[in-house]
Amino acid sequence: xxxxxxxxxxxxxxxxxxxxxxxxxxxxxxxxxxxxxxxxxxxxxxxxxxxxxxxxxxxxxxxxxxxxxxxxxxxxxxxxxxxxxxxxxxxxxxxxxxxxxxxxxxxxxxxxxxxxxxxxxxxxxxxxxxxxxxxxxxxxxxxxxxxxxxxxxxxxxxxxxxxxxxxxxxxxxxxxxxxxxxxxxxxxxxxxxxxxxxxxxxxxxxxxxxxxxxxxxxxxxxxxxxxxxxxxxxxxxxxxxxxxxxxxxxxxxxxxxxxxxxxxxxxxxxxxxxxxxxxxxxxxxxxxxxxxxxxxxxxxxxxxxxxxxxxxxxxxxxxxxxxxxxxxxxxxxxxxxxxxxxxxxxxxxxxxxxxxxxxxxxxxxxxxxxxxxxxxxxxxxxxxxxxxxxxxxxxxxxxxxxxxxxxxxxxxxxxxxxxxxxxxxxxxxxxxxxxxxxxxxxxxxxxxxxxxxxxxxxxxxxxxxxxxxxxxxxxxxxxxxxxxxxxxxxxxx
RNA sequence: GGCGGCGUAGCCAAGUGGUAAGGCAGAGGUCUGCAAAACCUCCAUCGUCGGUUCAAUUCCGACCGCCGCCUCCA
Numbered sequence: 185x186x187x188x189x190x191x192x193x194x195x196x197x198x199x200x201x202x203x204x205x206x207x208x209x210x211x212x213x214x215x216x217x218x219x220x221x222x223x224x225x226x227x228x229x230x231x232x233x234x235x236x237x238x239x240x241x242x243x244x245x246x247x248x249x250x251x252x253x254x255x256x257x258x259x260x261x262x263x264x265x266x267x268x269x270x271x272x273x274x275x276x277x278x279x280x281x282x283x284x285x286x287x288x289x290x291x292x293x294x295x296x297x298x299x300x301x302x303x304x305x306x307x308x309x310x311x312x313x314x315x316x317x318x319x320x321x322x323x324x325x326x327x328x329x330x331x332x333x334x335x336x337x338x339x340x341x342x343x344x345x346x347x348x349x350x351x352x353x354x355x356x357x358x359x360x361x362x363x364x365x366x367x368x369x370x371x372x373x374x375x376x377x378x379x380x381x382x383x384x385x386x387x388x389x390x391x392x393x394x395x396x397x398x399x400x401x402x403x404x405x406x407x408x409x410x411x412x413x414x415x416x417x418x419x420x421x422x423x424x425x426x427x428x429x430x431x432x433x434x435x436x437x438x439x440x441x442x443x444x445x446x447x448x449x450x451x452x453x454x455x456x457x458x459x460x461x462x463x464x465x466x467x468x469x470x471x472x473x474x475x476x477x478x479x480x481x482x483x484x485x486x487x488x489x490x491x492x493x494x495x496x497x498x499x500x501x502x503x504x505x506x507x508x509x510x511x512x513x514x515x516x517x518x519x520x521x522x523x524x525x526x527x528x529x530x531x532x533x534x535x536x537x538x539x540x541x542x543x544x545x546x547x548x549x550x551x552x553x554x555x556x557x558x559x560x561x562x563x564x565x566x567x568x569x570x571x572x573x574x575x576x577x578x579x580x581x582x583x584x585x586x587x588x589x590x591x592x593x594x595x596x597x598x599x600x601x602x603x604x605x606x607x608x609x610x611x612x613x614x615x616x617x618x619x620x621x622x623x624x625x626x627x628x629x630x631x632x633x634x635x636x637x638x639x640x641x642x643x644x645x646x647x648x649x650x651x652x653x654x655x656x657x658x659x660x661x662x663x664x665x666x667x668x669x670x671x672x673x674x675x676x677x
Numbered sequence: 678g679g680c681g682g683c684g685u686a687g688c689c690a691a692g693u694g695g696u697a698a699g700g701c702a703g704a705g706g707u708c709u710g711c712a713a714a715a716c717c718u719c720c721a722u723c724g725u726c727g728g729u730u731c732a733a734u735u736c737c738g739a740c741c742g743c744c745g746c747c748u749c750c751a
Contacts, residue, residue: 228751346679347747411751499700555691558699665713
């Protein structure tokens, strides 16, 4: 079964057929590094990380390029405010961005080209456009002449004559048409600049993406992504530049991530409701944020609030509980006698197999992570039921069937990017690494010792003492649960 | 004004021309010394009004409400 993706250009779901068999070339617009990113940015990057990981899961080789815009009005202004050079400012926030992404468990791009390191490449494209008559120089600026590009508007479905053209504060008089946009901006005093055939200046915003995406991925690469708000004008302009210059289709599939609102309102400076990712991460595990994002289809609007965050946390806990309890059961399960599955185990295998197919079916359908999560929770239920049977003794159960549950769960986590580190390794709860000791007793040993004492107290019906031990451990963040014939514990995250 | 999207249970959120996944919360039950976790059961006719159809929440139309974009924007 093929993967189907919604293509913004055609406004339809289409079968994903890569340019090259088994290989996906993908470009996602990255940050302008003038500030810490906010939770809305994070949504977009998490969505594309999910998409990338799913493509990997489905066996594609994925080349993932994400640019860093490190020269721009916003950067220059912010640098002036802070009294540092634009270069230093951009470097600072680029590094912060990389840390944020790592915290979120977003895989680093295959390559993260920076605009300032590709000025020459951009100048080449601009020259190409000037030579072909699509661009013109005007007082040291160079503009793309929208009227010359017949297909202009095909991505965003706009007819420019019918658009409200709010006059920008820019140099309107230097442009031939109101929709013409800058490829090159003449330098003003004190601004970073590079020399060009049209005098010193710096590139416009859109040109870097056309240039760098094509440079690294070639013509007509597979997927171009970004936030929905970039469709117009950013992507429309990128497309115009690239296709005007090369004469070939720029991109095969345009994918756009839906916007995130805060408490039902658009996040904006004027409303003062911007939520920096870093702040959110102080009180919330990255996995909670990912869970929240996965719960809504990537193209739908998503409302972000403390309530929605709490909600996501609660459902994530159901998953982590399952993982912990599964791990615990695994540690106490019998190897499994003659290794032959009983009717029960055969039924379980069959069910898991079916759920896995369902899961893939949902993800194949335009990366429907919300529906896929539904299936994940079905697996959680099956696992919990089986783990319950194992834990409560009765007939001996097969370890291999527990491992089967684990395999399916881990598989789905990987496909969704849940519990994955930025570097492609997993950190699924339950698989606690051995706690290091300094030669003395380890934490585990001490906790187990306490719990053995508690168990003895319970056996003697000294419930007051038993509860005291449990309560004290709870206060210390150690969660104790009794199971038939024993106990299990874990450290709360 | 142009383009686009949305309106599904208390909340979040999938989805389908044939009587609606999943999560959270809630109610009841099982298990437990208690608790926790878990399991079981219960909890919606899908904004309104028309139309097409044997059958619509799902298709079409109108209307109401909400939202995004229209060169800052993930």
